[in-house]
Amino acid sequence: MNKTLADLIKISNITGKDSTLVQGGGGNTSVKTPDGKYMYIKASGTALKDMNTRRGWRRLRLAPVLSIIEDNALAKLDASKREPEVVNRLLVACDDKVIGGARPSVESHLHAFLDKCVIHLHPLVVAAYVNAKNGQREIEKLFKNEKFPPLWVPYTDPGFMLAKKIAKLVGDYQKKFGRKPAVMILQKHGLFVTAKTATAALSLVRKIIKLCRSKLKEPKLPKTKSPNGSDIAVAKSAIHKALLDSVGLDMPVSHFPDNKPVAAFMARKDAAKLVGTPALNPDELVYANGSAMWLEKCDVKIITQKLKSLLRKGQKPAAAFIIKDLGLFVATNKKNAPLIAEITASSVLIRMYATKFGGVLALNKRQQDFINSWESEAFRLKLAKGKS
Numbered sequence: 519m520n521k522t523l524a525d526l527i528k529i530s531n532i533t534g535k536d537s538t539l540v541q542g543g544g545g546n547t548s549v550k551t552p553d554g555k556y557m558y559i560k561a562s563g564t565a566l567k568d569m570n571t572r573r574g575w576r577r578l579r580l581a582p583v584l585s586i587i588e589d590n591a592l593a594k595l596d597a598s599k600r601e602p603e604v605v606n607r608l609l610v611a612c613d614d615k616v617i618g619g620a621r622p623s624v625e626s627h628l629h630a631f632l633d634k635c636v637i638h639l640h641p642l643v644v645a646a647y648v649n650a651k652n653g654q655r656e657i658e659k660l661f662k663n664e665k666f667p668p669l670w671v672p673y674t675d676p677g678f679m680l681a682k683k684i685a686k687l688v689g690d691y692q693k694k695f696g697r698k699p700a701v702m703i704l705q706k707h708g709l710f711v712t713a714k715t716a717t718a719a720l721s722l723v724r725k726i727i728k729l730c731r732s733k734l735k736e737p738k739l740p741k742t743k744s745p746n747g748s749d750i751a752v753a754k755s756a757i758h759k760a761l762l763d764s765v766g767l768d769m770p771v772s773h774f775p776d777n778k779p780v781a782a783f784m785a786r787k788d789a790a791k792l793v794g795t796p797a798l799n800p801d802e803l804v805y806a807n808g809s810a811m812w813l814e815k816c817d818v819k820i821i822t823q824k825l826k827s828l829l830r831k832g833q834k835p836a837a838a839f840i841i842k843d844l845g846l847f848v849a850t851n852k853k854n855a856p857l858i859a860e861i862t863a864s865s866v867l868i869r870m871y872a873t874k875f876g877g878v879l880a881l882n883k884r885q886q887d888f889i890n891s892w893e894s895e896a897f898r899l900k901l902a903k904g905k906s
């Protein structure tokens with residue numbers, strides 16, 4: 519196997535196995551070839567931990583990928599025309615024998631202008647800062663002794679405009695510090711590290727995680743007795759009925775007991791307030807339909823009312839429910855339930871952490887609307903491709 523691909527698989531599998539670093543199919547990685555002509559990058563549809571020499575990646579010619587970001591005509595297009603065009607150009611730039619033609623990561627054009635190895639993750643301990651009101655100030659304090667501090671990237675809609683914004687900020691950084699940033703911290707999103715070798719990139723990830731964790735305290739676990747089976751069954755059918763009555767959704771409901779962040783969260787007096795803000799990041803919005811619904815007690819009428827109120831506000835019906843003393847419930851098909859449970863548990867942990875840094879900073883209405891339409895656009899593209 520060639521060294522570049524071996525490095526890509528290595529950095530992907532090592533980081534992807536750790537659910538505190540990346541959840542579900544999130545995050546992406548890339549490595550450029552020594553001649554600078556190609557870039558191996560994660561393909562969408564495969565999780566980092568599942569990538570291997572046969573699948574989960576694409577090889578792209580770098581020159582056409584770099585030209586995407588410099589194309590000013592693209593910047594002038596409306597997002598609904600621009601994003602599919604970018605995906606098309608990325609597919610055209612693919613040069614490999616990978617079967618199935620999976621789409622290269624939508625962040626390929628962003629990876630292209632960074633250093634040789636790139637690792638992008640959504641670590642919980644980084645989210646504690648990027649989803650907090652005073653997050654930027656806290657990050658600056660944390661890295662104040664670094665000669666080359668991380669580049670802070672204010673929230674930008676994903677896709678082409680994010681790559682464009684980062685290209686500009688990287689240029690400004692280079693003027694100021696004489697080199698490109700090795701670490702980028704993206705508001706309401708996550709972490710990018712970039713280095714000359716796979717080993718250096720991995721050790722940079724470990725360094726950032728250690729530093730970010732140093733200011734965080736694991737939430738205290740309360741002493742509680744586990745709920746009994748009949749209460750769980752009542753709660754499941756209440757959630758099922760409320761979804762049916764309010765939105766006409768007939769979804770199986772699963773219970774996820776013994777979840778540490780959820781147990782700590784349920785014991786807090788500010789629980790309602792903490793999940794009162796919308797989705798923290800695109801993943802929570804897309805997979806879990808936004809933040810979990812908090813319930814002081816299990817009552818079909820209250821759940822129905824709350825679901826209807828979400829719909830009136832133009833939000834999607836919640837998929838995760840946390841009921842005091844009973845724990846976490848997820849209403850979706852059996853296959854997706856564990857992922858939504860993981861995203862929700864991560865989200866309540868991040869929300870608890872964020873209270874230390876001025877409070878939770880979530881996606882605003884306009885940012886949510888963009889993600890929703892962007893996702894449906896991406897979805898339509900996938901459908902079109904599946905048919906061809």
Ligand SMILES: [Zn+2]
Nearest residue numbers: 545638707708
């Ligand atoms: Zn990401």
